Amino acid sequence: MSTTSELPSVALRIAALDALIEGEEREAAILAALEDAQPAVRERAIRLAARHLEPAVLGELVADDANAVRRNSAIAALERQGPYALPQLQVMLRLDDLDVVMFALQVLARIGDPAPTAAILPLLRHPDLNVAQSAIEALGQLRSREAVPALLELLQGELWLQLAAIDALGAIGDARAVGPLVDLVPDSVVAEPALEALQRLAAPEALEPLLGRLLIVRERSLLDPLLLAVGVVIDLHPDPAPAAARLRQELALGYGESLAPYLDEVLNGTAASGDLLRAAAALAVVAGLEALLPLVLHRIADPYGAVWAEALFRQHPEALRASLDRFLDDPDARVRRGALLAAVFGPDDLPALLELLGDPEPPVRAAACRALGSTGAEAVAPLLAERLRSGEPVEQAAAVQALALLPPAALGELEPCMAPGAAEEVTIRALEVLAVRPQPPFEARILELAGSRSTPLRLAALRAVAQIGGSRAEVILVRALADRSRPVQLEALQLLVRRGGERTAVTLSALLSAGDSLRYHVIRALGHLRARGAVGKLRTLYPECGPHERLEIVSALIRIAPPDLAGFLRARLEEPETELRRIAAGGLAELADPAQLPLLLELSEDPDWNVRNEAARGLGLLGLPACRPPLLTLVRDVEPVVARTARQALDALPAVALPA
């Protein structure tokens, strides 16, 4: 280990490492830096070792147990070499040094490539329990289905191997493990890990037996993981209702009397984890445990629970049906609101919903607005329009959403909101409805409001204008590009892009001649419109504009993809500005054109990390066998982002068998 007091600073040592050119001197410097006292220097050395040292050299360092710091660095470097190191790691599996075998197994697990599975399988029966355990863990992390039969046999073995096998089976996720794992619950010392594994497995086959266990388990320490497993299985089950209904029947017959109080405690408690709470809610809803449903409805009022709790009821609408009237009449406003937001309503429910429009609590009234909208009944439009005009803010927002759900004919009720003299806030709300549901009778008024002096009103009107067909609306949107307010300009531009069409592209192309600050956004918009007609103008403009616009022109042309794009991008690679080269390399990568392979190979050795990253991406998109060797180099890149991209690209290539 080197001492630090006399050494140059960390930055200088790292710079010196980077500056070393190829040869023995570099290798020696990297080897020395792998045991540097400073983590930052070691990290740099690990990156360089992954790139420049052969796996066999690193393997020797792993075998050297006299220098733990350097060994750990070598292990990290082998891991970063990824698939490139696999043959050497397989060799290490056969060595007599059991520590080396275990390290090799751990590195293989972290690399995550399934190719060496066959070499690992025999180690499951290794006489050394530590090696066997490492092999089990590795196969679990590699999600090796071939290992499942052997792992199931290990469930009857030595405790540590049993624990490792349970964990591995959970990670692999093969349904063959369900029965043997459920058999370990509740009467074995490994019941809890078995439940955790079943939770990870989330196999539908596990639901029925797990629900059966819920009726007999009483210990809280086991109930929590059991409920968590049930929750996950319900979430991913295509039809959990029949099994859950059987649970309800068993409860009605008096079995599992401690389950309902336990679920009640979880749903009421603040101590329960979010996952446990969701699991209890899912079980209560799917099994239709009526006494517990109000507690789930409470959660809809909770900012953290609203989304999942509402979604749960929407997924299982039958849960609320039987007692809906009672929930809508509940003295607790959270229950009334929750039921209004979560239930499915039809025309028969209108009387009950209209009554709730007079609820003393504004959030309940707002929820009633939303429920009324969901019925799609034209008759409710006047009431919703009235709420939009004079309700509390929360009711106004809900009325906007609800009105947008009604048939177009019902929206004539918005007339007073759109009339001159209506409060600006009310008109803006009405415009929000019309931006979702365009209405021809209001078109003239909307076009007029687009010229309003108020910026918020102009913005809202423009959004509604974008829904109107024809040239007049387009002219208004184009004029808004010169609005005195920058947010209005940019909104108009976005609306034009969303509207699309050749005419918009022609209009925007014409704006390229104006050298104002909007041009940057216009260039971007033309790219998003994929405006072929603008290609000539963009290319003519390119030499005349500043770097920020040049970058956007290159990006826009990549999106538009004109026929001669490759030539244009190749020319950009010759430019001095790094960022332009990067964008051009990205464009060439996206072409996924085999003709660009020689260039991508060249770019894979570029000094700039981002260019190499784009080359790695491009080689992956090409997916040719010839891409494997350069990717095996890039996977060891000193820049982790590049190495990750190369690894993803390699994983997407057809698998290649490792030599035995």
Place this chain on the structure above:
Amino acid sequence: MSRFEAAEWKLLTDLIQERFGLTFDGVRCEILESRLEPRLRELHLRSLRDYYQFLRFHPERDAELGRLAPLITNNETYFFREAHHFDILVRRIVPDLRAALRTRALRILSAACSSGEEPYSIVIALQNAGLELAGVRWEIDACDLNPERVAQARQGLYDAGSLRACDGEARRRYFRETGGRFELRERHRTGVRFFEANLLAPNGSFGWGSYDAIFCRNMLIYFGDEAFDGVIGLFARSLAPGGYLLLGHSESLLDRATELLPVSFGTGVVYRKRPSG
């Protein structure tokens, strides 16, 4: 899980490191993403790469870098945060300097002081220890990267959140309530000088230099190894022989080679530059 790609994260975070010396990875990237999303929407940009290019090349890039600074710096602070440090200052550090302080002022640096809660807490702690009455003077340099924060610090006007560790008595004694906010009383601003500074600026140095104590708490967690070492080197140069460095509870020099030595005062570990001779 970020919606942005690793490469665009690297472009942006490298730029942030280059300009501000701050590193972002893991959870800190998630925080950064949540802070940047609204800004990207305002600029009508879709990706971090767009934003990176804006910051590098757009004619309005300088203004945008100014807007970025408050988004990436941790402004979370309050009066008397980690109060044991003020105790160490008045009970352990100042008594050793009593002789020297007859002829000169106590010199303190509050680095990354945000909106001023830390340096003002130091003033109050020194006053409460009776040092002002005993004739001890002090000069507190307080700096931050973010000009808006420095302006707020000079103003000395705070929301209730900054006073979360103050009881009713402390609120009344040190602040004057005005329009639902709290204005620090003038007498508790004695001897504090605020200025903008980037701790990572090359050849960085501070106002009077030669500090008896430097407070830099909960900022180094944002620094990568190189920047961390650079700032610690700067502090070591800026401390007087025997001066102390006080870091936040999750920051430590114990696994680093520096000339600052750990000293345990029971209530916490601080770091000390070797005394001369």
